[in-house]
Amino acid sequence: MAVLDRRSARPASPVGRRPGARGSSDVVRLLPALLVTVVLFGGALVGAVKQSVEPPLGGAVSTWSLDSWRAMFSDPGFWDALRFSTQLALIASLASAGIALLAATWLRSRGRGLKTIFSVPVTVPHLLVAVVAVSWLAPGGIADRALGSLPIGIVHARSGLGIILVYVYKETPFLVLLLLAVMGRTLRRREEAAAVLGASPGQVLRWVVWPAVRRPLLIGTMIVAAFVFGAFEVPLLLGPNYPPTLATYAFQATQASALSGQGKAAASLLVAAGASVVIGFAIMRLARAGDD
Amino acid sequence: MTERRIGRWVGATAIVLFAAPLAVLVVQAFAEVWRYPALLPQQLGLRGFRVAFGSGDAGRATVDSLEVAVTTTALATVIAWPAARALARSHGPRRTAVLMVLALPLLVPPFATGTGLAEWFIRLGLADTRLGLVLAHLTVVLPYVLLVLIPAFSPRVIELEEMARSLGTGPVRRLLLVTLPSTGAVVAAAALLGFLVSWSQYGSSLAVGGGLPMLPLTLLPFVGADPTVAAALSLLFLVPAILALALASRGTREAL
Numbered sequence: 001m002a003v004l005d006r007r008s009a010r011p012a013s014p015v016g017r018r019p020g021a022r023g024s025s026d027v028v029r030l031l032p033a034l035l036v037t038v039v040l041f042g043g044a045l046v047g048a049v050k051q052s053v054e055p056p057l058g059g060a061v062s063t064w065s066l067d068s069w070r071a072m073f074s075d076p077g078f079w080d081a082l083r084f085s086t087q088l089a090l091i092a093s094l095a096s097a098g099i100a101l102l103a104a105t106w107l108r109s110r111g112r113g114l115k116t117i118f119s120v121p122v123t124v125p126h127l128l129v130a131v132v133a134v135s136w137l138a139p140g141g142i143a144d145r146a147l148g149s150l151p152i153g154i155v156h157a158r159s160g161l162g163i164i165l166v167y168v169y170k171e172t173p174f175l176v177l178l179l180l181a182v183m184g185r186t187l188r189r190r191e192e193a194a195a196v197l198g199a200s201p202g203q204v205l206r207w208v209v210w211p212a213v214r215r216p217l218l219i220g221t222m223i224v225a226a227f228v229f230g231a232f233e234v235p236l237l238l239g240p241n242y243p244p245t246l247a248t249y250a251f252q253a254t255q256a257s258a259l260s261g262q263g264k265a266a267a268s269l270l271v272a273a274g275a276s277v278v279i280g281f282a283i284m285r286l287a288r289a290g291d292d
Numbered sequence: 293m294t295e296r297r298i299g300r301w302v303g304a305t306a307i308v309l310f311a312a313p314l315a316v317l318v319v320q321a322f323a324e325v326w327r328y329p330a331l332l333p334q335q336l337g338l339r340g341f342r343v344a345f346g347s348g349d350a351g352r353a354t355v356d357s358l359e360v361a362v363t364t365t366a367l368a369t370v371i372a373w374p375a376a377r378a379l380a381r382s383h384g385p386r387r388t389a390v391l392m393v394l395a396l397p398l399l400v401p402p403f404a405t406g407t408g409l410a411e412w413f414i415r416l417g418l419a420d421t422r423l424g425l426v427l428a429h430l431t432v433v434l435p436y437v438l439l440v441l442i443p444a445f446s447p448r449v450i451e452l453e454e455m456a457r458s459l460g461t462g463p464v465r466r467l468l469l470v471t472l473p474s475t476g477a478v479v480a481a482a483a484l485l486g487f488l489v490s491w492s493q494y495g496s497s498l499a500v501g502g503g504l505p506m507l508p509l510t511l512l513p514f515v516g517a518d519p520t521v522a523a524a525l526s527l528l529f530l531v532p533a534i535l536a537l538a539l540a541s542r543g544t545r546e547a548l
Contacts, residue, residue, distance in 0.1 A: 025378075026378040026382060027378075028374075029374035029375055029377055029378035030374070030375050030378050030379070030390060032371045032374065032375070033371050033372060033374075033375035033394055033434060033438060034375075034390070034393070034394070036371055036430060036431070036434055037393060037394055037396070037397065037431075037434065037435075038393075040409065040427060040428075040430065040431040041396065041397045041400075041405065041431050043408070043409065043412055044404075044405045044406070044407075044408030044409045044431065045408055046408070047407075047408035047409060047410070047411030047412050048404060048407055048408035048411070049408075050411055051407070051408070051411050106302070110299060113303075114299075114302075114303050117303070123484075123488055123533045123534075124314070124530070124533060125488065125491065125492030125508070125529065125533065126492065126494075127492055127494055127508050127511065127512070127529070128314075128317075128492075128526050128529055128530060128533075130515075131317070131511070131515055131522055131523070131526045132313045132314060132316060132317060132526075133313075134515055134516075134519070134522075135316050135317070135320055135519060135523070136313060136316060140328050142316055142331070144328075144329070145328065145329045145330065145331050146331060222399075223398065223399065226398075226399035226400075227399075229401070230400065230401025230402070230403070230404065230495075231401075232401060232402070232403045232494060232495040233494040233495065233508070233512065236512065237512070237515055237516075246401075247401050247403045247404070247495065250403065250404075250407070251403070265407065266407060266408070266411075269401065269403065269404035269407055269408075270404070272400075272401050272404055273400040273401065273404045273405075276399040276400050276401065277396060277399060277400065279399065280392070280395070280396065280399045281392070
């Protein structure tokens with residue numbers, strides 16, 4: 001329902017705007033979102049900090065202590081969880097990025113149907129992918145029935161292979177979509193222009209395609225890494241008994257002891273949250289540095 | 293010719309890899325008896341759905357999950373809309389800082405956010421309530437919706453709005469006749485994503501609303517214990533995702 005023909009509707013310059021009005025109205029526009037984020041998300045972080053330094057069932061005694069943090073840091077299980085989460089995040093995000101780059105390069109000149117098929121997993125919840133992975137890959141699953149037995153353990157494997165597969169399946173298409181969004185007609189025209197000017201295919205890739213895809217690829221990979229780092233329900237279903245991820249470590253802490261576990265759980269979740277934030281900032285800076 | 297054949301081959305592989313695994317859910321959901329090592333079930337039936345809707349209480353969980361997801365998505369879209377407009381046309385370090393703050397909840401594990409919120413929600417009487425769940429989901433969903441919405445407000449859309457304004461079109465007509473038609477596809481995509489993120493929240497729901505089980509919470513315990521019931525619940529879980537995708541792709545086509 002196009003009311004105006006977009007091509008002809010192009011005023012020479014924006015009109016009817018008071019100078020200086022934009023800055024303040026932008027603040028008003030941002031306010032609701034900032035308020036939600038600061039109150040709810042900020043409140044959540046404060047709540048987690050409070051839980052981690054509070055004696056169990058606090059209130060009666062208004063003291064605080066670092067006992068939960070100390071207990072967590074002296075627990076080898078925590079360090080194993082930290083290592084496991086880091087390892088999963090690195091492997092899953094790099095694998096997704098590599099496959100996505102190849103897939104997007106191949107898919108960009110294909111039809112819409114193929115692109116749609118590749119984007120199916122984006123809409124499928126992680127939990128469902130994990131359920132499907134269990135049906136196919138768990139001992140006694142479809143793959144076992146079809147092949148006799150699987151050569152390597154996937155579901156509940158100590159390597160975390162099941163978790164990695166689920167995230168690669170889920171996140172590769174997400175990265176492909178991000179990449180395809182910048183690999184459109186404009187980029188193709190620039191590639192052609194470079195080729196006409198005598199650039200070799202390698203040079204086109206290095207100086208035209210790579211600068212265009214680098215930023216979305218980095219930002220996408222950052223998001224994927226942070227996601228996997230905080231993995232919770234997928235390792236609950238597909239992870240090994242030990243080690244846990246940081247989030248499942250926190251969950252186990254609350255299950256093990258409803259009282260003293262809360263503080264330890266909150267502390268380990270804060271570590272997970274802090275690491276995700278650091279990943280975010282690091283790659284954001286990296287991506288911005290590439291623009292200059 | 294060869295290129296075409298390769299394309300077809302890769303396409304078929306893609307379907308097998310991406311779409312076919314989901315088909316097993318359908319078989320599993322109706323499998324009454326499926327003994328190892330048979331490749332197909334020995335007996336089909338509706339036990340999975342009977343248990344899911346009986347002791348699993350799937351009906352209520354579905355309605356609750358839908359209500360929470362729809363409310364969360366609506367709130368997130370309304371809140372993200374003006375913010376996306378402001379961010380779309382600003383530049384510089386202040387924009388990056390604001391964007392980073394608004395995007396942060398996306399990177400932090402929802403179970404962490406939920407656990408922190410539960411600390412307050414228990415005191416405020418919001419734990420195990422729909423409002424509590426909506427607020428927890430909103431924290432997680434808002435950055436997704438916002439990030440998808442930002443590109444909607446391209447310079448061209450702003451130009452069109454300016455033109456309509458200079459022609460004397462009022463704000464409501466401008467929104468209905470200019471802004472919405474030209475941003476519809478992106479808004480649909482943002483809402484779709486928001487809905488799906490809320491619909492599939494596990495960690496935050498468990499932390500603030502364990503007593504009011506959403507569908508993902510209902511599903512998880514069955515996965516190891518009873519694959520047939522788990523598959524039946526999974527199909528239920530998949531339906532809105534497919535519907536939302538169909539709706540959004542229709543929206544995209546109409547907008548084009």
